[in-house]
Amino acid sequence: MLSNMRSAMEVEASLLTELALRSKGHWGYDAGFLEDCRVDLTITPEYIASHPMFVLEEQGKVVGFYSLERQANNDVELMHLFIEPAAIGGGHGKRLWQHAVETAGQLGFQEMVIGSDPQAEAFYKAMGARRVGEVASIVRAGRMLPLLRFTLPLSSPAVL
Numbered sequence: 001m002l003s004n005m006r007s008a009m010e011v012e013a014s015l016l017t018e019l020a021l022r023s024k025g026h027w028g029y030d031a032g033f034l035e036d037c038r039v040d041l042t043i044t045p046e047y048i049a050s051h052p053m054f055v056l057e058e059q060g061k062v063v064g065f066y067s068l069e070r071q072a073n074n075d076v077e078l079m080h081l082f083i084e085p086a087a088i089g090g091g092h093g094k095r096l097w098q099h100a101v102e103t104a105g106q107l108g109f110q111e112m113v114i115g116s117d118p119q120a121e122a123f124y125k126a127m128g129a130r131r132v133g134e135v136a137s138i139v140r141a142g143r144m145l146p147l148l149r150f151t152l153p154l155s156s157p158a159v160l
Contacts, residue, residue, distance in 0.1 A: 010045035023082035
């Protein structure tokens with residue numbers, strides 16, 4: 001299949017938000033929980049303009065995306081890695097992960113952190129991330145999420 005990785009466009013904000021919600025829903029969460037997640041999963045044009053954000057297209061259709069956010073301690077956080085439910089299991093997550101690792105390395109980061117959905121923890125561990133603790137969910141009080149870290153391979157920083 002013909003696939004393409006490219007930067008997200010600001011006009012895709014609502015499309016990416018809805019993809020994120022469908023992807024989250026794939027794991028069997030109820031409608032109330034998904035609605036509680038809407039604010040956290042909302043992608044805005046401003047967010048796209050101010051963060052490294054990439055989409056994976058297959059035959060011209062967006063099947064997944066991710067973004068990176070610089071943290072105060074100069075680590076980078078992998079954010080919003082989501083796959084269209086019908087495309088889960090097709091290697092798209094691995095492609096997005098590999099692109100995120102390469103991009104973060106080129107931006108000069110050494111460590112990537114992931115506040116993971118519990119359903120995605122096994123995927124990140126399979127990619128080489130290690131669990132280092134938990135982080136409180138901002139969606140539901142008392143819900144804890146896996147916190148993972150990944151040491152980025154040494155690479156030459158990109159010339160920006």
